[in-house]
Amino acid sequence: xxxxxxxxxxxDEQLRSRASSQGVKVSDFVRQAIAEKLEREPAKKHSPYxxxxxxxxxxxxxxxxxxxxxxxxxxxxxxxxxxxLGRIKQPTNLGLESLEPSSGAQRxx
Numbered sequence: 001x002x003x004x005x006x007x008x009x010x011x012d013e014q015l016r017s018r019a020s021s022q023g024v025k026v027s028d029f030v031r032q033a034i035a036e037k038l039e040r041e042p043a044k045k046h047s048p049y050x051x052x053x054x055x056x057x058x059x060x061x062x063x064x065x066x067x068x069x070x071x072x073x074x075x076x077x078x079x080x081x082x083x084x085l086g087r088i089k090q091p092t093n094l095g096l097e098s099l100e101p102s103s104g105a106q107r108x109x
Contacts, residue, residue, distance in 0.1 A: 005030075 007015065019029035049056065065072060 015029065016026060019026045022029065062068075062072065
């Protein structure tokens with residue numbers, strides 16, 4: 001592979017001087033420098049979380065939702081049941097503002 005790199009004049013001068021003092025071609029010197037850099041700083045393996053951390057966990061829900069999801073789902077389903085049963089018993093009150101859902105569940109609409 002051929003690689004072209006633009007260097008500032010002072011860096012080019014330092015590179016050529018260092019390669020010359022070591023008795024190697026500039027391309028060999030650069031190749032060795034790149035290999036050393038890559039060896040010193042191995043590529044980071046990103047976990048799935050690291051790859052998606054900007055979009056994961058962005059919900060405005062409770063902080064413990066992931067660990068208590070079943071309890072929140074049970075509360076939500078209980079609230080839905082209350083809404084449905086309330087509408088059947090009180091067909092004129094479609095909003096059901098008087099019903100209070102269990103903790104963690106959303107109100108009926």
